[in-house]
Structures are given as C-alpha cells and as structure tokens.
Amino acid sequence: SSLTQGIFCPPLLLCPSRVRRDMTELVRVTLPLLLIAALAPSSVAEEQATRFRITNGCGSEPIWIAHQAAAGVGPDPQNIRIAPGASYDMTVHENLTGTRYWPKMRCDEHGDRCSIGESGGPGEHCDTAAGCSPPVDTKF
Incomplete structure (x- = not known):
C-alpha cells in the first residue's frame, strides 16, 4: 500500500523544540498538500x-x-493515542x-x-466554555 505522512505538533508553548514559524508553514503549506496527496487516486x-x-x-x-x-468515523478507532515521536497509520480508502x-x-x-483540540466530530464532545477546535480539513 502507498503511504503519505503528516506531522502534528502543538504550538510553541506546548512543544518548545518547535518554532512557531515552522508550525505555521507546516499547517499553511505542507500539511494540506500531504492530506490531499493521501486521498489522490493511485494505481493500487x-x-x-x-x-x-x-x-x-x-x-x-x-x-x-x-x-x-465522509459522514461518520472511518475504519480506524476514534481517539488514537500517539506517544511522543511515535506514528500511527490511518486507513484511507480510494473511494x-x-x-x-x-x-x-x-x-x-x-x-x-481534552484541554486542547476537542472537535465535536462523530462521537466527540466540545468544551462548553471554549467551543470546538477546527479540524485539519481535506474536503475538495
């Protein structure tokens, strides 16, 4: 199977080894392209x-x-814990x-x-005071 990779890291104050400018560039340029590439048709x-x-x-x-x-939770479990430096491979079907x-x-x-990132997505809740965090969106 083919593989596309994205790296998530919280803002500077939570992850001091990263520079805020680098995170902005990652989210603004790299991550959307990686997410679109993950969904692009392949020869598989x-x-x-x-x-x-x-x-x-x-x-x-x-x-x-x-x-x-799509309209629900995909084939992977909801709320996947990823340890520092570790990775998880999500399943993305071609259709x-x-x-x-x-x-x-x-x-x-x-x-x-969660203190950061409650989404309000399928099976998820939002903090009543802070509201929902926006997703990394791959609709196109």
Whole structure:
C-alpha cells in the first residue's frame, strides 16, 4: 500500500523544540498538500487501502487523533493515542470523498475531556466554555 505522512505538533508553548514559524508553514503549506496527496487516486487495487501516517512531532507529550471519514468515523478507532515521536497509520480508502483529523492534547485515558483540540466530530464532545477546535480539513 502507498503511504503519505503528516506531522502534528502543538504550538510553541506546548512543544518548545518547535518554532512557531515552522508550525505555521507546516499547517499553511505542507500539511494540506500531504492530506490531499493521501486521498489522490493511485494505481493500487481498489480493495487495498492507502495509509496516511500521522506522527507526533512533540517530544514531550502524547497527542490523540480524532477523525471523520465522509459522514461518520472511518475504519480506524476514534481517539488514537500517539506517544511522543511515535506514528500511527490511518486507513484511507480510494473511494473516500473527504476526511478530517483533529489532533488533541491533555486528554483523559480514553482521549476525551481534552484541554486542547476537542472537535465535536462523530462521537466527540466540545468544551462548553471554549467551543470546538477546527479540524485539519481535506474536503475538495
């Protein structure tokens, strides 16, 4: 199967090894292109899934990934915990028309009640005071 990779890291104050400017460039330029490439048609057989690798670029804290595939949750589990420096390969089927990923931090042991990144996506909740965090959107 083919593989595309994206790296998530929180803002500078949560991940001091990163520079805020680098994060802005990653989100503004690189990440949308990687997400679109993950969904682009390939020569792989239809029943074989494309993998989208999400890497936790923060060396100090785990992140949790919530996602939405089309109108519901995709084939991967919701609220995936990724340890510092580790990766997780998401399944992206060729006929998928859109998907969203929400990196979250400082969550409970189930990936809920997060201090950062609550999404309001399928099976997710939002902080009543702060509201929902926007997803990394791959609709096109």
